[in-house]
Amino acid sequence: MKMRKKQNLKKWLATVILLIIAVFLLFFPLYWSIIGSFKTPNEIFSLKLPSEWKLSNYPEAWRTGNWSRYFFNSFFTSGIIALGQTFFGALAGYSLAKFRYPGKNVFFATTIATLPLSQQVIFLPLFLIVSNLGWIDSYIGLIVPILVTPFSIFLMRQYMLGISDSLIEAARLDGASEPRIFFRIILPLSKPVLIVVFILGFSGFYNNLLWPLVIIRSDKLQTISLALQQFKGTNFYRPDLILAATIMSLIPISVLFFFLQRFFMQGVSISVEKE
Amino acid sequence: MKKKYWGYIFYAPALLHILIFRIYPTINTAILSFYDSQQLAMGNFTLSNYQRLLSPRFLQVIWNTFYYVLGGVIIIVPISLIIALLIKNSKFSGLFKTSFFYPYTMAMVAVAIIWGFGFRQDGFVNEFLSFFGIAPKNWLGGAGHLAMPVLIFATAWRYWGYFTLIYLSGLEAIPAELYEAAKIDGANSLQSFINITLPQLRPIFSFVLVMSSVELLRQFAIPNVLTGGGPYNQTMILSLDVYRQGFYYFNVNVASAEAVVLISFAIIISIFQYRITR
Numbered sequence: 001m002k003m004r005k006k007q008n009l010k011k012w013l014a015t016v017i018l019l020i021i022a023v024f025l026l027f028f029p030l031y032w033s034i035i036g037s038f039k040t041p042n043e044i045f046s047l048k049l050p051s052e053w054k055l056s057n058y059p060e061a062w063r064t065g066n067w068s069r070y071f072f073n074s075f076f077t078s079g080i081i082a083l084g085q086t087f088f089g090a091l092a093g094y095s096l097a098k099f100r101y102p103g104k105n106v107f108f109a110t111t112i113a114t115l116p117l118s119q120q121v122i123f124l125p126l127f128l129i130v131s132n133l134g135w136i137d138s139y140i141g142l143i144v145p146i147l148v149t150p151f152s153i154f155l156m157r158q159y160m161l162g163i164s165d166s167l168i169e170a171a172r173l174d175g176a177s178e179p180r181i182f183f184r185i186i187l188p189l190s191k192p193v194l195i196v197v198f199i200l201g202f203s204g205f206y207n208n209l210l211w212p213l214v215i216i217r218s219d220k221l222q223t224i225s226l227a228l229q230q231f232k233g234t235n236f237y238r239p240d241l242i243l244a245a246t247i248m249s250l251i252p253i254s255v256l257f258f259f260l261q262r263f264f265m266q267g268v269s270i271s272v273e274k275e
Numbered sequence: 276m277k278k279k280y281w282g283y284i285f286y287a288p289a290l291l292h293i294l295i296f297r298i299y300p301t302i303n304t305a306i307l308s309f310y311d312s313q314q315l316a317m318g319n320f321t322l323s324n325y326q327r328l329l330s331p332r333f334l335q336v337i338w339n340t341f342y343y344v345l346g347g348v349i350i351i352v353p354i355s356l357i358i359a360l361l362i363k364n365s366k367f368s369g370l371f372k373t374s375f376f377y378p379y380t381m382a383m384v385a386v387a388i389i390w391g392f393g394f395r396q397d398g399f400v401n402e403f404l405s406f407f408g409i410a411p412k413n414w415l416g417g418a419g420h421l422a423m424p425v426l427i428f429a430t431a432w433r434y435w436g437y438f439t440l441i442y443l444s445g446l447e448a449i450p451a452e453l454y455e456a457a458k459i460d461g462a463n464s465l466q467s468f469i470n471i472t473l474p475q476l477r478p479i480f481s482f483v484l485v486m487s488s489v490e491l492l493r494q495f496a497i498p499n500v501l502t503g504g505g506p507y508n509q510t511m512i513l514s515l516d517v518y519r520q521g522f523y524y525f526n527v528n529v530a531s532a533e534a535v536v537l538i539s540f541a542i543i544i545s546i547f548q549y550r551i552t553r
Contacts, residue, residue: 014362015367095286129296249384272482
């Protein structure tokens with residue numbers, strides 16, 4: 001009995017400490033930003049609640065640029081990239097997990113060896129290739145270089161190693177073609193990892209600044225992160241509008257996270273298990 | 276036998292992509308870094324791009340990069356572990372997990388904007404410190420060398436929850452029998468932490484160490500928006516400088532030499548990772 005009490009006390013103590021850390025470190029900056037987006041510029045830097053809730057910051061920020069277009073660009077490019085990373089990752093992962101052929105180990109080693117060569121590290125060489133291809137300032141230039149990532153191949157292979165061979169063999173005996181096996185058996189069985197890779201790919205590109213910054217020149221192709229960076233640079237005397245635009249830009253992924261947090265977090269655990 | 280050939284077909288798109296968009300550009304940059312012109316046919320072999328990297332300015336960039344990566348690792352590795360241990364032994368652990376993970380899902384530009392406001396002279400950080408009688412500081416301006424710590428903090432803020440989750444999956448994997456056996460032997464919780472938890476966490480520990488270094492080396496958006504490399508180049512790290520040399524000054528060959536250094540660092544860290552995980 002005494003033991004239980006002590007345990008409980010410890011639990012509560014940990015909870016209170018966590019709560020204090022979370023309030024100061026996490027909730028306060030976010031709360032400050034949200035409240036600030038409803039204030040006038042001269043009230044933003046006081047810690048008080050707004051004397052009058054100013055709802056006009058959002059529409060005003062929205063009108064400063066072509067924001068509906070930027071949102072469309074972000075969703076469109078992130079969606080295609082996530083689809084590509086999922087589909088090509090699944091194809092390659094399946095090949096590495098379930099086939100035996102000469103050179104497979106070389107393919108796998110290549111996948112592993114190119115993991116550190118991520119787009120953030122090789123952005124300059126990548127830019128030179130894209131400009132030689134004539135893809136600067138286009139959706140294609142934004143999307144194609146990121147359509148496949150070694151990391152997604154890796155996760156897929158890891159997951160598909162767990163699919164039983166007898167299922168595939170049985171389908172072969174039934175005379176199913178290889179593509180049919182992939183689409184009808186492998187993909188449905190891999191649903192959890194497909195969702196994880198899709199979400200990671202989508203939010204990864206939505207939150208990416210460097211690549212759009214390097215590739216995009218014209219306003220009509222800007223993504224949210226790029227537009228937000230420019231907005232911050234040109235409207236530094238309007239912190240109220242900057243905060244409204246910032247909160248606006250956070251909404252889509254936050255909603256996604258709210259409903260699909262399980263998958264966001266599964267991505268982390270799968271990447272640890274691969275170790 | 277037909278099976279084999281399907282294995283190749285399924286891997287082909289990925290292989291093609293890796294060759295064109297990862298391996299070829301990397302090799303191309305390595306070659307460009309030894310030439311004095313973007314058009315190889317018109318250029319000459321030279322070491323001057325690398326000689327320029329020995330300038331004091333660039334040595335400062337290398338130093339800043341080390342400072343940033345090591346500083347980030349030093350505050351991410353222990354603090355994420357502490358948060359993970361607290362979450363594991365607390366109530367509402369699911370809620371805390373979600374809350375701490377949330378910043379990792381935020382756009383980096385947004386993270387940089389929020390902390391940029393927070394660390395302004397009239398921002399909420401100084402306001403908060405003034406409650407404790409601490410004089411306001413000029414965090415992001417001036418020559419006080421405070422910008423790098425602020426940048427490290429803002430970056431760590433985004434990643435703490437992510438690495439907390441990694442620690443938690445490591446903690447959950449420790450067999451409960453170990454703790455029970457220790458309890459029977461009369462060990463208190465500090466002893467079982469030192470003798471069981473820490474040794475059992477070793478692989479996860481190395482993983483967090485390597486992954487956080489890789490992530491910090493790759494940062495671009497948070498430094499670019501929060502400090503832009505300033506004040507007085509105090510926060511000019513490699514990735515920012517490659518961008519600046521390549522896209523502001525159009526020194527593609529010098530930028531290539533810098534990119535080679537950046538890529539080498541990334542590869543070195545990954546070799547460590549490979550060593551650790553074997």
